[in-house]
Amino acid sequence: MKVIVDMMGSDHGTEATVPGVLRFIEEYPDVQVFCVGNEDELKPLEGKATIIHAEDVVPMDAGALQVLRLRNSSMNVAIATLLEEEANAIVSAGSTGGFLSATTVKLKLIPGIERAAITAPFPTAIKGKKMVVLDIGASNENTPEQLIQFAKMGSIYAEKVLDIENPNVYLLSNGAEDDKGTPEVVEANKRLREMDFPGFKGNIEGREALDGHVDVLVSGGFAGNIFLKTSEGIAKFFGNSLKKMFTKNLSTKIGYLHVRKGLKEIQDTFDYKSTGGAMLLGINTVAVKAHGNSDAYTFYSALKVAYKMAKQDVVAKIKEGFVEDGS
Amino acid sequence: MKVIVDMMGSDHGTEATVPGVLRFIEEYPDVQVFCVGNEDELKPLEGKATIIHAEDVVPMDAGALQVLRLRNSSMNVAIATLLEEEANAIVSAGSTGGFLSATTVKLKLIPGIERAAITAPFPTAIKGKKMVVLDIGASNENTPEQLIQFAKMGSIYAEKVLDIENPNVYLLSNGAEDDKGTPEVVEANKRLREMDFPGFKGNIEGREALDGHVDVLVSGGFAGNIFLKTSEGIAKFFGNSLKKMFTKNLSTKIGYLHVRKGLKEIQDTFDYKSTGGAMLLGINTVAVKAHGNSDAYTFYSALKVAYKMAKQDVVAKIKEGFVEDGS
Structure with missing residues (x-):
């Protein structure tokens, strides 16, 4: 399983996301984790996860258009990485509206679904x-x-x-x-x-x-x-x-x-907070939005949610549900 | 001051409204209270309030049309009494939707206001x-x-x-x-x-x-x-x-x-519950809706709210506010 993580853009930034990812990797060694963000801040993850540098950060209050324009932001690079790697899930603690827009536009909705x-x-x-x-x-x-x-x-x-x-x-x-x-x-x-x-x-x-x-x-x-x-x-x-x-x-x-x-x-x-994050249901992949003010534990919990959803193949099951009765 | 009370239609009926009114009358002897409902059940109020018999009761789940059709219901008779007596306020613990429709249709909205x-x-x-x-x-x-x-x-x-x-x-x-x-x-x-x-x-x-x-x-x-x-x-x-x-x-x-x-x-x-009731603002009189499950104290509190609103001339003040800037 491959999980892509947008490491930037939350209130506590990499101070929360880095230890959160470290704990997740320790517990789920079978998962390939790709961490996208400022490479200097991601040093503690070297050798444990694939680090992908991204220059920019999507601001918390970013609107839909602003996010899409920020091509080198960790959020957009993370989404691009998901597509390249054909990964199973993506997690971000950044702007909710931004994450929703960017995933809807770039990862598309499940056929038959009008809105995530x-x-x-x-x-x-x-x-x-x-x-x-x-x-x-x-x-x-x-x-x-x-x-x-x-x-x-x-x-x-x-x-x-x-x-x-x-x-x-x-x-x-x-x-x-x-x-x-x-x-x-x-x-x-x-x-x-x-x-x-x-x-x-x-x-x-x-x-x-x-x-x-x-x-x-x-x-x-x-x-x-x-x-x-x-x-x-x-x-x-x-x-x-x-x-x-x-x-x-x-x-x-x-x-x-x-x-x-x-x-x-x-x-x-x-x-x-115990659930760690919210799911974007209807997107054509597992997309989990961690709380903007996540601490390490909350972010780790969000990663676990993504893991469980990918493991359970929720996206495929929703697809089936929408194909079955043709709506 | 004249206050009209619809005594029927709440969960506990006159078991709550009668003692509620008795307490109110004791505390505000200057107010003329008109109690509308089944006269047999209102006997304890004889000599203390004006009792007006009404045959029917508006059911709690009554729709707007149903209420208006029930001409002899305590709610409609109470509204008619308010108009006849040129009273200052009306209180009911009956159907919220019914009370709202009936007061809007029969007592009208304050000029300039589209919705209560x-x-x-x-x-x-x-x-x-x-x-x-x-x-x-x-x-x-x-x-x-x-x-x-x-x-x-x-x-x-x-x-x-x-x-x-x-x-x-x-x-x-x-x-x-x-x-x-x-x-x-x-x-x-x-x-x-x-x-x-x-x-x-x-x-x-x-x-x-x-x-x-x-x-x-x-x-x-x-x-x-x-x-x-x-x-x-x-x-x-x-x-x-x-x-x-x-x-x-x-x-x-x-x-x-x-x-x-x-x-x-x-x-x-x-x-x-301490406030006793909700106000219907925008209606061209003081109209207070007591909780449907009012006990005697809650109903008494609703009567006090109506009293205070009438005393403070809230309706006139809203009218002024809407005339002043012509909207």
């Missing part, structure tokens, strides 16, 4: 149970047809990667009734019902979506992003509040000792 | 600091012009009712940059910038919106509803998790005793 969807396994109220939420930010507007495609890609991902048999599928909306939502959501609901989409259960509100009984949550990119970011915001709020509460004085610190284990469990249940 | 917005003061990470979020569910789609109108109504509400001087205003989006969001959000951002809208700061993500520095958060109804419901969902998740953690065994129960006060504070900071 960014997705990530999402924690739920049930410990260890994850759900797939898509799209969480690739698009600002989506047609009913695209929502249906997301439902299909999400189902395949849930089944093949998360090992969920007959995953259930819900549309994120502002009410549980079939007629609730934007015109696009209402139409997607209607068509999913008409086609007897496997596992489709109808609409669900943000309040119930996290209860743990949802396997695939389908949303347009704008609302999906609001869902993701709001969850993170409230989780952050509770995290900070609890920390402040327990560190207030000696008595509260003693209180902490009594529930330390339970708190750790809650934290683990609701940890957004 | 449902809004509620929203808790933030700063104790006691609330922000105004609108629209949280009146519409499924909104034009840039409507978003701008929400910004205006929200600012007036924040200034006149929440006593926030020069409130700042943000657009909820999937990125902080001006070019992020749906085409409607991007266009609204552009126009708010062009018109130098007072206090307009730009876009904000769901993650930062709760930090406590936002006074007015403007959103289309669909995304606003996702924002609200997702927040509630995560808050519920943390609430349940903490409860389970602290009640696990004797040791954790002792832990609880050490932080009881702090936990109460967190709970109070993040209490969605």
